[in-house]
Amino acid sequence: MRRYILTITCPDRVGIVAAVTGLIAARDGSVLQAAQHGDLDSGRFFLRIEIVADSLPDGFGPMELAEAFEPVAAEFDMRWHLSDTDVPKRVVLFTSKEDHCLADLLYRWRAGELECEVPCVISNHEDLRSLVEWHGIPFRWVPVGTEPAAKAAAFEEMQRMLDEERADVVVLARYMQILPPSFCAGREGRIINIHHSFLPSFAGARPYHQAFERGVKLIGATCHYVTAELDEGPIIEQDTRRIDHGDTVEELRRVGRDVERTVLARGLRWHLEDRILLNGHKTVVFP
């Protein structure tokens, strides 16, 4: 069923929902889901509404809806976004050598759990070419040198690829390179990473080793938007799994793979369905 998804952020005040739902009801629009959050801390209001496309009048498509919505948006000083489920987002996956997250995302995409297009997978290694190509997706090998100049050139090339493919969102599926700030610029809330620890614990390198050393009884994973500050971006989703004294670092990795892929898949699905709204350095998630 085709739906328009409207997400809104604005200063909280009286009448926002009445205005938005009134506008939709006036066009006989049928609301399938709606969720809202008034943030007492930031004083901002967050709204997500799914409208059944066919319930609106003939010829009243996303453009007309957006136009009709403009005055309301202006009145309430809204930042807003309108998605059309008939226009799936274009997701470019970045990967390196470890395939558990990539394989899981490709599986879910193939199974119809992730409504998106995957124009290509980009990797700094060739290892996962066969897996990607079996799914009928182009594999782009972009080695990233260690020299600053080579590195910059590589990221420029990837930047071009993203532009060419009109990528809406980048997913770092265990991509083992740090993105340069210039690459992140302009992609706020549009690069998703999976970190293999329960942040803020064990940020940085080798989190499973850190967890093993500290003797924690649960390990976790964190899906977050990437910002210029490493491992500091807005958290989208987290989860944990129980381990015990008998587990080696290798076993933490095995258990961790499961939680990483689950958490990343959940985060990406929410992003694709416009269920995540940025609230400063935090997120509002309407699952």
Place this chain on the structure above:
Amino acid sequence: MRRYILTITCPDRVGIVAAVTGLIAARDGSVLQAAQHGDLDSGRFFLRIEIVADSLPDGFGPMELAEAFEPVAAEFDMRWHLSDTDVPKRVVLFTSKEDHCLADLLYRWRAGELECEVPCVISNHEDLRSLVEWHGIPFRWVPVGTEPAAKAAAFEEMQRMLDEERADVVVLARYMQILPPSFCAGREGRIINIHHSFLPSFAGARPYHQAFERGVKLIGATCHYVTAELDEGPIIEQDTRRIDHGDTVEELRRVGRDVERTVLARGLRWHLEDRILLNGHKTVVFP
């Protein structure tokens, strides 16, 4: 902060939220939380709205709000309920000999986690008198005979107590008597029970023995509204805990006590905050 909580159920159609929020916005009412659900199966719509009392005009209290709301309710054929957080619900707890659920609810009540009044605790045994009275709550001992006539008389007495105490809701905190249908009549969605299994598994007597015999790897508990059919009422909340081959029935009971009390407390809190709406023999829960 004083709030009015409006819960609504009606046939799903265009304009419900717009009408309700429009009415509130017209009085400058500030909405703190709102949640909705359109049930594709039953074709019914469910809405819960928390309104900040002080945001409404002076002299516009719950009575005035209800009056203003009547025409909208009629138009959309709504069943609805308006609560005022300044008028806490009156909860009568029923118990027998096992105190884990009772002690937990009393603790949470004392800690302010359950916003309600507890006019009395009723029990068919005297064992838990001291626990109850330490909390400053009257303890009413109503033995339930085994003879039909004695039993009927006991339940009539309890019926009178509930009327006297103007009880809004009855909680069976491991009360080991089956309620007669006459007692349940007229209390639809107002008697909460905790069953010590993950229903529909192990309905009936001695669920931990049944679980042990079957060799399940998780045990659970179910909080549900009581109906005339034993263990068949609408489920409010459930949860499970891991066990293993080494656990005896006694250990299942110990693990089970924790999940029982957690699940019952969660269910009661949601009920007190008008977060549960009946949808036939199922529930809609806005947590």
Place this chain on the structure above:
Amino acid sequence: MRRYILTITCPDRVGIVAAVTGLIAARDGSVLQAAQHGDLDSGRFFLRIEIVADSLPDGFGPMELAEAFEPVAAEFDMRWHLSDTDVPKRVVLFTSKEDHCLADLLYRWRAGELECEVPCVISNHEDLRSLVEWHGIPFRWVPVGTEPAAKAAAFEEMQRMLDEERADVVVLARYMQILPPSFCAGREGRIINIHHSFLPSFAGARPYHQAFERGVKLIGATCHYVTAELDEGPIIEQDTRRIDHGDTVEELRRVGRDVERTVLARGLRWHLEDRILLNGHKTVVFP
């Protein structure tokens, strides 16, 4: 690291562990892991020991260990089994059209999480051929007719395949045919199934529909050994996931797929590592 895994079941009495570990220590054998369980209900004792192969004297291999062990086994009336991690178990996967369990097992096998050989995948449909063959595993299509004779012939053919491939264990990865008793005979504790409900709830057909109808708040999956009685075999592993009133049957299926594949993978791994011992119609699992 090569290990010998010894699993033992016998009537419980004094001295079992002393006898077994004494025998191993006398050959300088190093024990990597050991776990035991005395079942008060059945009066039986269960033991699992991992011995580092290289710690035993030169020329003292599995045959010699078994021979040395015979007198102890006889003394204590043991049923026992000795595995050699250098001789991985041979697993034949059965599947139909739904691929979530199959894809997950193949992924984990490829990733080295499941130490086994997969000589072939057998299916009554052709749909998953490409997935299987990409993994370099032969795909055997054995359609199962609806007529009794055709059905019997199909299962005889599969029986032959299992013999030919010297299969140690059969995994029903959402195989949508009921196995005839003759097929199960002689394979006690060697056919693993995944049922898409938290048994004993919702046994039989269409468990997600049943769960949806009942309005449960968690769904689950059960990995169990297959016996002649459908959905009644010894439970190996179970888990649950939270759902809510907004989830359709289709969404239960999506959430369920994740718990099914996790539970099946865990159960199979434990089986491959000889961590599961049968205790009547229940299991002892040393994870």
Place this chain on the structure above:
Amino acid sequence: MRRYILTITCPDRVGIVAAVTGLIAARDGSVLQAAQHGDLDSGRFFLRIEIVADSLPDGFGPMELAEAFEPVAAEFDMRWHLSDTDVPKRVVLFTSKEDHCLADLLYRWRAGELECEVPCVISNHEDLRSLVEWHGIPFRWVPVGTEPAAKAAAFEEMQRMLDEERADVVVLARYMQILPPSFCAGREGRIINIHHSFLPSFAGARPYHQAFERGVKLIGATCHYVTAELDEGPIIEQDTRRIDHGDTVEELRRVGRDVERTVLARGLRWHLEDRILLNGHKTVVFP
């Protein structure tokens, strides 16, 4: 059923279990539970054995068992401990004003879930006197001044109380004072604390505020042994609970109270049953 619980730590080598179980079997001792762990990292071995007291010969009590065990202990360079379930540990609870952990521990003690004696509860505030005394336990009010001298005097007084009461273990049930090093000295592995975060995240003060600020999606609690370094002691147990963007700090506290008390109760029960062995700054837990 009376049991002797033997816990052992020693350098890992061949024959430890054979020697220990051989010694027990030679006296006809019946082993109820046994668990072991060989730590590849530290090269140390950990063993816990529960022996049924009545299975040993008449007159062969804990003293005789210990004496018989001495030569084995010496041979393998063991640190070991022998407990008798007929001699419950003596637990002194420290508390301040928040009662959720204290109330939970007292409930479980009263319910027989924690096999121990509680000679007294010590607090720096008077608030929880009534709760403690209702349980028939002496309440000792020891205010802790802010001046170094007053503080030192207070801790000396508590030290004396612990000596007088022959305390085996101290539990800090949300005791809001930092223990001076002199107080911790000689109590290694015998002071249990609950920290209200998933350590190492949010160590230090106001962890729920820290969690709220960072926007994490789960909160947790950590039960650990106290060492001179704050929040750095060996972790015994941890758990997490899901929160969302709508939860205020106050709601994190409410959710957190549940996980705190659960985690602390589990940790204390394991300690009382000698299920926790120290492994440097980590723990081995045989649950």
